[in-house]
Amino acid sequence: MGSRWTRNTGTMIDALHRQLSRAAITTQGDECALNHIDLGDGPPLLLIHGGHGGWYHWMKNIEALAAHSRVIAPDLPGFGASTAPKSGFTLHLAASELFALLDRLGIDTVDVAAFSFGACIAAQMAVRFPHRVRSLAVVNPAGMGPVSARLSDTQNEAARVAKAHGLEQGVRISLEEIMLCDSRLVTEDLCRLTADHVRATRVQTRPIARTHPTRALLDSVRAPMWLALGSQDPHQRHELDLRARYVESISAGNTSSMCHAAHWLQFEAAPWFNDNLANFIDRVRGTPRPPRSIDTGFQT
Template sequence: MMKQASLPNGVRLAYTDAGSGEPILLVHGFCGSSAYWQKVIPALAERFRVIAPDLRGHGGSSAPDEPYTMERMAEDLVHLLDALEVERAALLGHSLGGYVTLAFAERHADRLTGFGLIHSTAYPDDEQGRANRDKGMESIRQNGMEPFVKALVPKLFAPDSAAARPDDVRLAREIGLGTDPKGAIHTLQGMRDRPDRRHVLQETRLPVLLVAGEQDQIVSPAKTFTADGPHVRQVLLSKAGHMGMLEVPDDLTEAIGQFMRSF
């Protein structure tokens, strides 16, 4: 059941809150929502408190007409933890959620027990990536969400699994179409302008989880595995594209559980 939190900055965030124990904050990707995590939350909630918000401009959350920098979206999550009286949590972000996670870890490491990237990267957009963000913004301005989401969703899944997973593809499309167009445009701009945050992974003293899909067409494993060391746990999901939480939920749940038990 979705809940609502009204934040001090005027943003209203929808979120789910399940289970009890050490808190985990799961943050979805672009044109996603907390529903992305529906296959992993029940198992995780048997051992942990799992909080999954809809980011601003996505799902059931409000879509203020202002810049959506990764830093500003991270502040939304700080306010959410405050509203839920959660002092520290493990923060795991998928794709866009990973960019927000890195901004959070850079500024608010004291609020974290650990953090991770799931099908995400600490690299900034390259020149082609920034151009693609601009094209996406223009497409949504001109034609709305439907053509954009229709083109995006097939790329999210492993090439040989999309046809075999029509229900998951349909779910991703429905969630994407629920994204506020204004929110999507602001988010594309924020992703385009985000900085390089590889140093956050290298310099942190917190435990780090890096999860990549072997068949990811959006973020290659090489772009995810940009840090190594005793504080970093790397997990490669062999049968996954960009949507491990839907494609191989049991494997992802196990990876998260092992990470949580490591500290």
């Protein structure tokens, strides 16, 4: 039973990624070409992925969110199928390229949701052009402060295994010990997809994140914020309450939520995340929906 469930989950992930890939297009900017998905109608929602990632970080969220938003999900400059920027990667450049993409798509004001390293870029966007970022949702953000010893040890072990036994094996450790706490979700298809994106990454994100840019930038964000934290995320759980209180202290309108998930929260707890993000955005837009009861345990 367990093996069949795992095999079917992997097949579904592979099929979902192929389906969404068919909707991806590439547009050329001054610094780079950005591969992105543009689905749905309504007010625009920009999804910014995390380190070693791509829009696939949102593959269990895009279609659900596109039911009431126009979802724009790019591969960042130097990630996935987007080209590397000519003058090199910085947070400032990444924010500029995303605004340029929005301009090419005819989008002025946008809601933004950002995962992990993407939170560094989203905060940069909200500070530079506050009139263009209506709301900001950050999911297990990187760049918030010192990481735990456990996280560093796991990252080092994953790198050692990848070097000794192949990237997919190192990726499996990262998925099982950092990204997801439900091991049933760690399929061969997911390991392969993740490893492909690690190979495609041409940006060193960890040195940037460990200068703590997100925390410094969030102090100046005036857009309403929602912080989503995974209680099992090694990036966050050594100071979960501190980070929640910090974001809430910036403005009386800011909120935080927590669910039983590891780092890749929006994948592991997709129904919970999709519903809570939609409710947050609707409140900001002035179109609240009745709350739903969503299980915050493992989601498939």
